[in-house]
Amino acid sequence: MDSIFPTTIIYILLFFSTLLYYHLSKKRIKKHKLIPKLPPGSMGYPYIGETLQLYSKDPNTFFKDKQNRYGDIFKTHILGCPCVMLASPEASRFVLVTNSHLFKPTYPKSKEKMIGPSALFFHQGDYHSHLRKLVQSSLSLEAIRKLIPAIEALAISTLDSWANEHVTNTFKGMKKFSFEVGILAIFGQLEKQHKEELKKNYSIVDKGYNSFPTNLPGTTYHKALMARKRLNQIIQEIICERKEKKLLEKDLLGHFLNFENEKGQTLGNDQIADNIIGVLFAAQDTTASALTWILKYLHDDPKLLEAVKVILESLRMSSIVSFTFREAVVDVEYNGYIIPKGWKVMPLFRNIHHNPEYFNEPQNFDPYRFEVNPKPNTFVPFGNGAHSCPGNELAKVEMLILIHHLVTKFRWEVVGPQRTVQYSPFPVPHNGLPARFWKEPENHELSL
Ligand code: HEM
Ligand SMILES: *[C@@H]1O[C@H](CO)[C@@H](O)[C@H](O)[C@H]1NC(C)=O
Numbered sequence: 548m549d550s551i552f553p554t555t556i557i558y559i560l561l562f563f564s565t566l567l568y569y570h571l572s573k574k575r576i577k578k579h580k581l582i583p584k585l586p587p588g589s590m591g592y593p594y595i596g597e598t599l600q601l602y603s604k605d606p607n608t609f610f611k612d613k614q615n616r617y618g619d620i621f622k623t624h625i626l627g628c629p630c631v632m633l634a635s636p637e638a639s640r641f642v643l644v645t646n647s648h649l650f651k652p653t654y655p656k657s658k659e660k661m662i663g664p665s666a667l668f669f670h671q672g673d674y675h676s677h678l679r680k681l682v683q684s685s686l687s688l689e690a691i692r693k694l695i696p697a698i699e700a701l702a703i704s705t706l707d708s709w710a711n712e713h714v715t716n717t718f719k720g721m722k723k724f725s726f727e728v729g730i731l732a733i734f735g736q737l738e739k740q741h742k743e744e745l746k747k748n749y750s751i752v753d754k755g756y757n758s759f760p761t762n763l764p765g766t767t768y769h770k771a772l773m774a775r776k777r778l779n780q781i782i783q784e785i786i787c788e789r790k791e792k793k794l795l796e797k798d799l800l801g802h803f804l805n806f807e808n809e810k811g812q813t814l815g816n817d818q819i820a821d822n823i824i825g826v827l828f829a830a831q832d833t834t835a836s837a838l839t840w841i842l843k844y845l846h847d848d849p850k851l852l853e854a855v856k857v858i859l860e861s862l863r864m865s866s867i868v869s870f871t872f873r874e875a876v877v878d879v880e881y882n883g884y885i886i887p888k889g890w891k892v893m894p895l896f897r898n899i900h901h902n903p904e905y906f907n908e909p910q911n912f913d914p915y916r917f918e919v920n921p922k923p924n925t926f927v928p929f930g931n932g933a934h935s936c937p938g939n940e941l942a943k944v945e946m947l948i949l950i951h952h953l954v955t956k957f958r959w960e961v962v963g964p965q966r967t968v969q970y971s972p973f974p975v976p977h978n979g980l981p982a983r984f985w986k987e988p989e990n991h992e993l994s995l
Contacts, residue, residue: 586631586884588613588621597623606970607869610634610895620884630891631884632870636905636924639894641881642873644924644932647671650873650892652934657760657768661752661775662828663821668934675933678822681806683937685799686732691941693797694731695948701727702949706957709984714962717842718971718979721835721949728945729830732938733823734785735798744781748774749827756828757972775824782820799826826938833867834942836973840865841950843976844912846961854950856914858943862928864912867973869897871930896927959984 591597597609610632613621619635633639642650651671659669667678684690705724709715726746730737737745755771762769786804795801803819814822841861844851851857870893879886886892901909905925906916929936936942953959962981968974 584884585887586620586622587617588623588632590622590624590629597625607897610870610898611901614895614898620882628891629887629889630893631886632893632895634895634898634902636899636922636927638881639896639899639927640924640931642892642894643871643930643934646879647933649876649879651876653872653874653891655760658756661756661771662825663775663817665818665821666825667822668825668829671933677806677808679937681802682799682822682826685797685802686937686941688940690797691732691944694941695944697731697736698728698945698948699952701731702945702952705949706952706984707986710957710986712984714981714983716979717982718835718839718975721838722831724949725831725834725838725945726827728834728941729827732830732941733799733826735796735800737785741781741785745778748777748781749824752778752824753831778824779817779820782823783816786816786819799823829936830938830942832971832973834945836867836971836975837862837865837942838946838949839975839980840867841946842953842959842982843961843965843980845950845954846959846982848912851914853914854947854954855943856917858946858950859917859926860912860914863900863906863926865974866897866900866928868928868930869974870895871934894931896930899925899927956986957984958987 589597613623613632614634620631620633620638622629622631624630633642648671652669654669659666667675667682670678701724705720705727709720726749730742730745751774752771755768755774758767758771760768762772785800789796789800789804795805800819800823803814803822806814837858841858844861844864845857873892873894875886875888875890875892878888900906902925903909905922924931927935929939929942959982962983963978965977965980967977969977969979
């Protein structure tokens with residue numbers, strides 16, 4: 548170890564932040580004594596569990612090593628929570644699909660506050676399924692088809708802007724694109740001034756989302772909370788204008804405004820705002836990080852054909868949502884193991900996508916493996932079951948459109964060495980894949 552000093556500081560910070568988290572957490576989990584047949588695995592040290600092990604190496608290595616040692620189901624203790632990790636398609640399906648009512652979504656309070664507590668992904672039951680239907684119908688294939696010309700225009704203007712730059716941070720450029728597509732799906736054509744205000748304030752929220760949550764003036768987290776309040780005001784203004792004009796639009800905002808349940812209840816403005824921010828959040832970094840990986844794989848192997856398979860294989864290889872979290876609402880028994888009430892469960896999507904049992908030579912980028920459909924529940928880049936991604940068709944369409952225009956009208960080269968992966972928190976190639984883009988008409992390397 549040549550740089551022990553910074554590592555030590557990180558360890559100390561992590562130690563204290565974990566202690567703080569543990570003590571502030573209201574829902575402290577009762578110790579479960581002598582429950583037979585907990586899954587195998589190590590709970591690490593008191594308080595901090597295995598948090599240091601997880602953060603001191605690539606998180607994927609941590610999960611993989613554990614799976615090799617204990618099998619597909621194992622327990623651990625991270626970030627103040629006892630936790631069962633699930634690396635098999637069957638176990639993941641049990642939690643997310645067939646027994647989803649026994650496991651509720653769980654997020655740190657600081658993140659819930661930043662997005663908005665009424666956003667659908669924090670909920671289950673009736674409220675969740677009502678909202679989910681609204682989001683799904685505004686993102687149906689039929690609705691997306693009508694957006695295609697506008698998405699194409701955005702893709703072309705995005706690529707043109709890169710061709711005028713010396714070096715482009717691909718990830719940042721893709722974030723601008725996926726944000727614009729998100730705005731389009733939510734508001735339809737939005738007036739320029741509102742769009743600019745949303746964009747600027749949202750980028751402050753975005754920076755605060757992954758910062759340490761201390762709400763003191765001057766901190767990134769505090770600034771983000773203030774910007775989050777301004778986003779609410781902007782969305783209220785947009786809603787007022789929409790109501791004045793009495794427009795019955797079929798975009799997501801239109802669906803939210805027209806909603807009425809059996810009892811005649813409608814959605815409040817704060818509920819609408821939380822869900823709009825929620826969808827923007829779910830749509831931006833995911834799609835941008837997937838697109839950045841696609842460009843990297845295409846660059847590494849320019850012979851690749853067939854855009855759809857390239858997209859699927861990129862989603863498998865990069866597994867950008869590498870796992871998710873739920874919390875057991877009662878003691879649950881699965882395959883002879885007990886998952887105690889209050890414990891977290893983590894379906895490990897990346898481990899499933901990189902298991903040679905389901906994907907031959909998983910470390911190789913091979914789009915042709917998708918000539919045959921993967922086995923059920925083994926390919927889950929968009930999750931599975933009750934909370935699976937309602938934006939998956941939109942994501943695929945926008946990726947396809949951008950890639951199509953890129954490979955038919957442009958050329959690009961990656962600038963600088965590309966070895967490491969950064970986490971934002973989704974994995975992204977080193978420095979966001981800096982690249983140079985230029986226009987070169989009529990290339991047909993990739994078929995659709
Ligand atoms: C490549 C891009 C994307 C990937 C890989 C992705 C992946 C995912 C995954 C894995 C989940 C489930 C999380 C869980 O079970 O805990 C999810 C949920 C969600 N995604 Fe996506 N997503 C993408 C793009 C989008 C887009 C473009 C939108 C919207 C326009 C969107 C909206 C949502 C929403 C609203 C949820 C929550 C659904 C619920 O809780 O019922 N996503 N996404
Ligand atoms: C944020 O929103 C407010 C309106 O609430 C607007 O006046 C301001 O220009 C926006 N931008 C920034 C960077 O705060």
